Amino acid sequence: MLLKKTFRYYYWLSIEFVKKQLKIILLSFFLSFILIVSFISFSPYIQTIFLAKKEIIGVVGEYQFNSLPDDIISKISNGLLFINEKGEFIPTIASTWEVANGQKEYRFHIRDGLIWSDGKKFSAHDIDFQFKDVETKVLDDKTIYFRLKKPLPIFPTFLKKPILRFPLIGVAGLYRVDRIKSRYGSIVELTLSPNKKNIPFIIYKFYRTESDLINAYKLGEINQMTLSKKSFADIFQKWKNSTISKSTDYNRLLTLFFNFTSPLLKQKEVRQALNMAVDKLKFKDSGEVALSPIAPISWAYNLNQKNPVFDQFSAEKVLKKAVTASGASELNFFTYYDYLNDADIIVKALKDTGLRINLNLASSEKPDNFDLFLAFWNVPQDPDQYFFWHSTQTQGNIGGYKNVKIDKLLEDGRNTNSLAERKTYYQEFQRVVVDDMPAIFFYFPYVYTIKRK
Structure with a gap:
């Protein structure tokens, strides 16, 4: 009898509870149903986002929508x-x-x-x-x-330039842009989703300096980065969870440009002597020594280039005679802060020949009053270097170099679509340009990719 009363009590209690809380119960049931259906429907996407392989890559530099590196843009379109x-x-x-x-x-x-x-x-x-x-x-x-x-x-x-629509919408790319985070007009994070199976998601995070990039890797914000300085890369040599791979960046070439308005530097033997005065093997830890302005991976590269000759004694004799004849007192040497270590090596070598060099830091793209200007320039993939060395090119030909034979070779190289003919012209171009020395080509820099295992 007592059991029956107890059952009846809880029965009516439950009925009253349901009556009072009916709306909440129905709403909870409805929401639960929606969540379960949504989870089932979107589970493939959830797995893709949270379980798929992701590369979180750190990049140094401030970039807008129209100035992202080519290796990123080429993935999108x-x-x-x-x-x-x-x-x-x-x-x-x-x-x-x-x-x-x-x-x-x-x-x-x-x-x-x-x-x-x-x-x-x-x-x-x-x-x-x-x-x-x-x-x-x-x-x-x-x-x-x-x-x-x-x-x-x-x-x-x-x-061949990738075709894009704002904001970073591409066509026929391996990836599509899923998310863009920007601050004060600069992109700080870029998320790429693959358009094909079996390739990873990529998240790019952008940092102002290489130091910021390294700190981000240490903190676990990124799992991959590329550094330009061996001393920075060596920090991670003992990290058991990281690998370091070394490669050469053939898109950039450290070059000492001559200003051809200088009576002294117009002389071919002076430019050749300046080249002989610097031991390029001192840069062997910084990059691959350049024998011409065309990268050795190019189909037009001349394999018969001569190795640079270091002869400071002969250089000193030529330069002393030329300086005395021209009355030149001092050469203005400009470079950027990041290249000061290389500049110091070059300036010391030139001073050892008796030259007076005034080393300055450049703050603009191209200093107005330079005699010698040390900088990296972007080497085009195609061997056509008309923009940089043809006498008509006032913007790219920053030293004002003029050589009729070089002009003709560059014109001939772009006036045929025969690869065999183009190769002949550009191999001769390399032979002449290395002999005439419109600039000193030092090295293609090594880069170090650090990646978590």
């Missing part, structure tokens, strides 16, 4: 074509193209079915290279036309 290591044009966004009117007209046909990474349809109307002195017409959704004022057989090399 493609150009009309790609140039392989043999110098051959490989179609990417373009499927085919025709050349007409003596290499002055180019018509490119766009592949079918291309879409932007945000799902919108891609067409020829989306292409905007903004070339100077090039007439551009979109003939239809699949065809774009370029007309040049002068024939330029290597024009397609300028069409």
Whole structure:
């Protein structure tokens, strides 16, 4: 009897509780149902985000949407074509193209079915290279036309730049941009999701200095970084959970530029003597010694380059005679803070020959009153270096170098689309430029990639 009363009590208590809390119970049930369905529906994405392999890479530098490094942009999008290591044009966004009117007209046909990474349809109307002195017409959704004022057989090399739409929306890339974090106009974090299976997610985090980058790695904010200084990389030699790999950055070349308005530096024998005065083996820990302005991985590289000759005694004789004849008193040597260690080695070697050198720190892209200017410059993938050494190029040819033979070789090299002919011209270009010495080419820098295991 007591058991029956107890049961009846709890029964009516439960009924009253349900009546009072019915709305809350129904709402909880509904929300639980929604959460379970959502979890089942989105579980593949949750697994992708939290369980997929991720590379968190630290990068030094302040970048905006239009100035990101090429190796990042090339993951997000493609150009009309790609140039392989043999110098051959490989179609990417373009499927085919025709050349007409003596290499002055180019018509490119766009592949079918291309879409932007945000799902919108891609067409020829989306292409905007903004070339100077090039007439551009979109003939239809699949065809774009370029007309040049002068024939330029290597024009397609300028069409490999990845095509992007703001903000970092690409087409036919291996990755798409999922998230962008910026501060005061500069990107501080960039998340890339793969468009293909079996490649990792990538998160780029940007830091102002190499010291900030190293601290971020120590704190576990990133799991990969690339350093330019061996002394910094050596810090991680004893870290058991990290690996260090060394490689050469063939996109950059440390170079001492001459100002050809200087009567002293106009003399070829003086420039050759300056080159002989510096022992390039002193830079062997900093990078791969450069024998020409074209990288040794280029299809046009001249394998018959001579190794640099270090002869300070002969250099001193030539320089002493030339300085006395010209009346030159002092040479203004400019460089940037990051290259001061290299500059000190060079300045000491030149002073040992009797030259008077005034070392200055540059604060702008190009100092106005330099005689000698030490800086890295970006070596183009294509061997065409017209912009840097042709006498008509006032912006890229920062020293004002003039050489009729060099001009002709650079013109011939870009006025044919035959790779064999181009290779011949550029190999001769290297031979002449190393002999005439418009600048001293020191080294392609080593870089050190530190990665967590």
